[in-house]
Amino acid sequence: MKTAIVVPALCLCAAALPAHGALTDFEHVPGAYDHAPLSQVAQGYGGVNWGADFFLKKSNSWNGGAHALGRLGNWVLASTASENWIMPNIGGNSYSFDFTGGDFASLSQGGTTFTLVGYRSGAQTWSQQIHVGTNPQYFAFNWKNTNGVVIYVNDGDQLILDNLRLSPLATSRMLAPAIPEPETYALMGLGLASLLLRRRLRSPAFPHPAR
Template identity: 30%
Template sequence: MKKHLSQLALLAVLAPLSVCASATTIGFDPLTTSGTGFVSPVNYTENGFLFTSNAGFGSARTGDVNFLYNGHIMTWYYGSTSLFNDGLGNGVTTLSKVDGSVFELDSIDLASLNDYYTFETGKDITFTGNVHGGGTITQSFQLTTNLSFDTFLFSGFTNLDSVTWGQGFPYHQFDNLVLDQGNTTPPETPPGNDVPEPTSIALLGLGLAALGMRRRKVTK
């Protein structure tokens, strides 16, 4: 009985933390298509997140490996379905939640668009996060690997309404964005002044009560 009470108390304390954990990965797997050529969605939605572009998107089919394109033998598919902004040179990608709520961007995989437009030293991809309530945060990544995806980590990209980044030479594709769903609606309480939810308070109280019962039994 003592063991069960201890386990109940631990679960009651940890339950609110597990409820808050809502990380998701956007991998563009629904776009996976065999053959050569490209899938060309105007916008793209997955797991409650929306990608929009001023020029539409492209996604290489699984057979786009070492094929002739515009007189060049190119590789576009690096073993995982990804997305790229089709507005080469002036494309802008915007990421947001479908329901308009806030979110957190943790990481992203980036690669060169193909083995013709390879990356050059000093070429960066800059991401701008639009923070809920005002203000922005920016972070730039420099790619050094041309024919495979590298993972880049964001710092401070939290409580966001949207994230935007441009498609400039030498062009890139992106995959496996790790995001936190955040709240159902944008938070109105300033950070540091969060008020515990009634459910969280009740669970915490249950855990403390169970611990108290165990202590009384031990001291008798």
């Protein structure tokens, strides 16, 4: 009787755990160095492919000013190109991804506007403008099952990104570690409960001591 109660109890505990999205930061990129093109040192990082103009920036190499104000982590992703794309990692069996949002900043002291465009099945499906300054700010997009995102940057501006919420779909290989969802904990709990029940049923029965 006690063993039978373990299964729903574990399920309730798993349901109470908070859900986590697929957070992609740039603190542990393999082979990273200051100003390294991400597409060259770790293409497929986070389960997606990165445009050739994205480069890694180390915060302790900044001397102050807008760079320091725009600091998010020890490493961030940056670009000065007018078009910057993020695509599924086809080589890793990822054919689309969810783009929930991320932290954005700019070098422009007066602020600037970035335009983000999302595609699905080769057609433009979403478009959103965000106004950013040197202080990092989180922007939500919640674009589901997208085949690509393009970030447009004005001439003379520099885009700074960190803590992106990217969830590759139908992927079997990612360089960035995946964070278990509550459903994963529930399955682990069910497996453990089944193992305990099986061992209990196989154990020899002992007579109760005489009273």
